[in-house]
Amino acid sequence: MIFETLKPQIETIVFQTEKTINERLLNICELLEKHVAYYNWVGFYFRNGLKEELLLGPYVGEPTDHTVIPFGKGICGQVAVSNKNFVVPDVSAQDNYIACSITVKAEIVVPVFVNGENIGQIDIDSNTPDPFTKEDERFLEFVCAEVAKIL
Template identity: 80%
Template sequence: SNSNLSHDDKLLQICQLLETNISYYNWVGFYFKNGDKNELKLGPYVGEPTDHTIIPFGKGICGQVAVSNENFVVPDVSAQDNYIACSITVKAEIVIPIFVNGENIGQIDIDSNTPDPFTEADERFLEFVCSKVSELL
């Protein structure tokens, strides 16, 4: 049973499961809205440490999803002007919002070192993951 794990431990296990099993998922993490501040705060993640532990709403791919409430698939990060680089090895990114009672409360963020790897199947799968995450928050 995992019932004695904290929420953050469960989220970390999800990150580990995704990063380990899907070859083109190379950095997997959660960002959550930070109280009543207009910013995201980094939660559990696996992959290279990032300096971007706080991201203002509207900034970068993650900050844009905080305000759009929509999936954001980036096949080529070098073609994005509003992008926050965490690592020079990253080629592509996908961010899927997490909804609790219809409110966007955070997101899963995945970086890939493979160019243009994400399909609609990734979106549908990660929407499912996010719906399960919303049940354990």
């Protein structure tokens, strides 16, 4: 599976201390978008200080107007509240979905925890209907745990 070959590459990126955190996060986004065919938009959102909102961090894919997302709004905002992974096989079936592009068919969001606190998340959109599996979830949990080491 592609995920096993990507794990050491994620670890390498995380420990490239000559790069800024944002450069490393962007490199992770680029790696995932390039090597997982159905990852069409890959980005990070982070809590905005003490405010109950998320700010867009590094990402790759189509530009988005959703640079600030209130807690509870959309898939990302729901993950900020629930602290749980959220896999959406069909975005059109979600009432509380923020449409980024008409081409997006599915989404997966996995929180990033630092010292037990949900400080952000990785968000992936796919133009493929229902592509995400438990393997995607486990892999993205690994990615988020690696990212947490540098935040």
